[in-house]
Amino acid sequence: AQKITQTQPGMFVQEKEAVTLDCTYDTSDPSYGLFWYKQPSSGEMIFLIYQGSYDQQNATEGRYSLNFQKARKSANLVISASQLGDSAMYFCAMREGQYSGAGSYQLTFGKGTKLSVIP
């Protein structure tokens, strides 16, 4: 079974609008971390935001926020006030054993969502 599922291969959003990119995950480890990365056409992987499984509040970083619903095992990325420069691939990732140090500590990625911002 896939550990990270991103069901939206592609998304379009109007400039200045908000957009939500979906991510669901599967783990039995109570200690894990969730990450979102952005990959523009230039290819570099840019870290956006992080949510720990024990964090009480949803993470926010500027225009990025993470809608963390632990019971539903979802960690959706919300981008507010979209900009043309937000057009890129977005990857959700999970690391198990984030706090406990147990497990393989592997960082597993979803297949990504291609976001296109329309002027």
Place this chain on the structure above:
Amino acid sequence: GAGVSQSPSNKVTEKGKDVELRCDPISGHTALYWYRQSLGQGLEFLIYFQGNSAPDKSGLPSDRFSAERTGGSVSTLTIQRTQQEDSAVYLCASSLRGHTEAFFGQGTRLTVV
């Protein structure tokens, strides 16, 4: 250097040749990851090193692939007898164990002709 450094940035090789890809992680980072990204695809995990522990090799696609990390720092990914399906971008990342994000290098674009 300040970031993860990978070399070469591009490599074209003939089918059947061996190649070595190098990753220099951020100083002090104990965790090092290798990933492969084929055109338009997500990241495929290859191998993970953590300090002096035995590496997690569960993602290596075949015995033609191997990796080592010397002195807990620089890592080399070796692909023997390259095949055309090995063509991809090979990404290296490093992180502090128990901390947050992994930092990625710019990748090595491997083309097997």
